[in-house]
Amino acid sequence: MAFQTAQLEMQIPQLRRYARALTGDAWAADDLVQDTLERACDRWQLWKAGSDLRAWLFTLMHNLFVDGVRRAMRQAGQRVDIDDVAQELATPAGSTDQVLDLQRCLLRLPEEQREVLLLVTLQDLTYEEVARITGIPVGTVMSRLSRARARLRELMDGTAAMPATVVPLKRLK
Structure with missing residues (x-):
C-alpha cells in the first residue's frame, strides 16, 4: 500500500487544479478532491495495476462532480439559465x-x-x-x-x- 499511496499523492496537485477549475471555488474544490481521494481509497481494489491512475482518479472526480450537480439541482428544485442572469455577471466597462x-x-x-x-x-x-x-x-x-x-x-x-x-x-x- 505504501507504493500505491505514493502514486496517489503524486496526483493530488493535478486533481486540485482540475477541481478548482471545475467548481470555481477553492473550498468546494478541496471538498471534491477529498471526496475523490476517499472514494479512491475505499475502492482501490477496482483500479487495475498498470493502467492509468490519473485517468481513473479523474473518472472518479468527474462522476462525483456530476452526482453533486445533479443532487444540488434536485434539492434546489429549479434551474437558473446563465443567460437570464448575464447582466449580473457582466464586467463593468473599462475593467482592468x-x-x-x-x-x-x-x-x-x-x-x-x-x-x-x-x-x-x-x-x-x-x-x-x-x-x-x-x-x-x-x-x-x-x-x-x-x-x-x-x-x-x-x-x-x-x-x-x-x-x-x-x-x-x-x-x-
Whole structure:
C-alpha cells in the first residue's frame, strides 16, 4: 500500500487544479478532491495495476462532480439559465482585470463543454482519455471541445450574442 499511496499523492496537485477549475471555488474544490481521494481509497481494489491512475482518479472526480450537480439541482428544485442572469455577471466597462474574467467565462460554458475543455487543455489528456473519463465517444469530445473553445473566445472578446427571444412557430397542416 505504501507504493500505491505514493502514486496517489503524486496526483493530488493535478486533481486540485482540475477541481478548482471545475467548481470555481477553492473550498468546494478541496471538498471534491477529498471526496475523490476517499472514494479512491475505499475502492482501490477496482483500479487495475498498470493502467492509468490519473485517468481513473479523474473518472472518479468527474462522476462525483456530476452526482453533486445533479443532487444540488434536485434539492434546489429549479434551474437558473446563465443567460437570464448575464447582466449580473457582466464586467463593468473599462475593467482592468480581464484576466480574472477567464474564470467567470469558463463558468458560463455549459458543464459538459467546460469539463472537456479543462481535461484537454488544463490536464493535457488525450481525446481518448477524456472520452473514457466522461463516458462519451471521442467524436463527441472533439465536438464539445470545438464548441467550448469558440464560445470561450466569444465570451472573452465580449462578442457573445445574448439569446434571442423565442418566436413561437405556427403549426402548418
